[in-house]
Amino acid sequence: MSTVLLDGTEQLINGLMYGCFYALIGGGFTLLFGVLRRFNLAYGSTIMAGAYAGLIPVYLFNAPVLVLFVTTIVVSVLVGLLVEFCCFRFLRKGHELAPLMTTIGMLIVIDETIVYLTDAVGLKYPAPFGDESLALGPFLIRPDYLAILVVSVVSFSAIFYLLYRTRFGRAMRAVAERPDAAQILGVSVRHVNVLTFVLTSALAGIIGFFAAVSVGSARPEMAAWLTGKGLVVMVLGGLGSFPGAIVGGLALGVLEFEAVWFLGSSYRDILAFAILFLVLIVRPGGLLGTRTA
């Protein structure tokens, strides 16, 4: 096999694995947008807050990674509930754009708090999956990417089960499609909204953990980077389409990794937005989108 093909395939595998990570971010944005029909721009900050908070037990008690992981999720859920309470709960019906303002405000508050507390210095993150690449036949694979793959598959399966096999999932889908119809059948929209925040924020905790692990540190730039990728994946897949977020995430992962290999790593971040630009022109509804936005 030629080197180009070999390298291309290796990047494809890595891209797919890292694409799972993008899919998780896009999935979190999408789930919330799908149910509430409102953007939560503080989602990236929620992720970052969890990632930073997870380090507290590690720095204080030298706690094991499992504790870090659980802390990340718990704190993300708490921050998510704070975002719901401050930025969404008291907004009146019909003010769909108001959360853009409130959540940007929250994003700034969270980011600046973290910058203030840490002097904007990145904090080293443990590497629970080791530094050694695994050999899979002729290909080298990063172990943390493999962990991302496994966790993503588990998370997505759990979310699909929840959405399509449970009473609460039915209520969520109903609220996403027609809140008034759901309400007259006895579904409390507030209840569903809060639980959607809990669900997506728990996902944010998982994302935060793997974001910091794959970079090796928790950094204040994380929030902007995560928000950017999340919105690109969300629009790429089709606003509000959960399967679309998965496809969009995987596509972005693969394209980025191939671009890094063939064009150089400086093209990596510009590529995401170039793709977004292209998709918006050619297929404004997104890859799997049905709704015209």
Next chain:
Amino acid sequence: MLSVEGLEARYGSVAAVKGVSLEVGVGEIVGVLGPNGAGKTTTLLSVIGLVRPAGGHVRFLGRDITGLTPDRVAAAGIGLVPEGRWILASMSVRDNLLLGAYLRQDGNAAVAREIDRVCEIFPILRERQAQRAGTLSGGEQQMLGIARALMSRPRLLMLDEPTWGLAPLVVEEIMRVIKRLNQEGTTILLVEQNARQALAVVQRCYVLAVGQVVWSGTPAGLAREPLLIKAYLGAAASRIR
């Protein structure tokens, strides 16, 4: 059972309902008639809680439910089949029915029996269960809307224009079902523009115009009011006898 007193509702600065009072007794089937824009739909939406009343009271089974959120009104025992049916088009027929049973706490077996029961009333739904609800015909969607509302076994069923835009045969079937449901013990509040159809099944009726009750009484009494019929109920009702 349901008593609406001096209900007022507005959209912005436009008053849609200006002091409507009406009563529905246990086991009754009551009609609300009137032209477009009379405030019929707004009255129903205020009762269910989707429109917040600007004044007046709504009492149900002795309890003041004015201003409660729709999920709590539904939990109190009021089912609504809204105008335009509000089917969850992307979900399966079965999921729509299961959502109708969202508030039920009595277990999957009871819900399965309930699905069986509503499929007996509307046999077409049985074979369509796995189908996406959006692919149903208009008449089938209306049947699904009614069946879905029945899943929670409401004490009071409110129907808003259930025959609007349907083929004559389907209209007949829907009206037959409404009558049957009432005979089996469900109290019904029926809003219709199609006065002739409604008057054939209701025991009492209210005529609404520009947000107020302009007449109430029995269908037989309404038949003796040619001016009222001509002014508010239009050509469709002109053959009422």
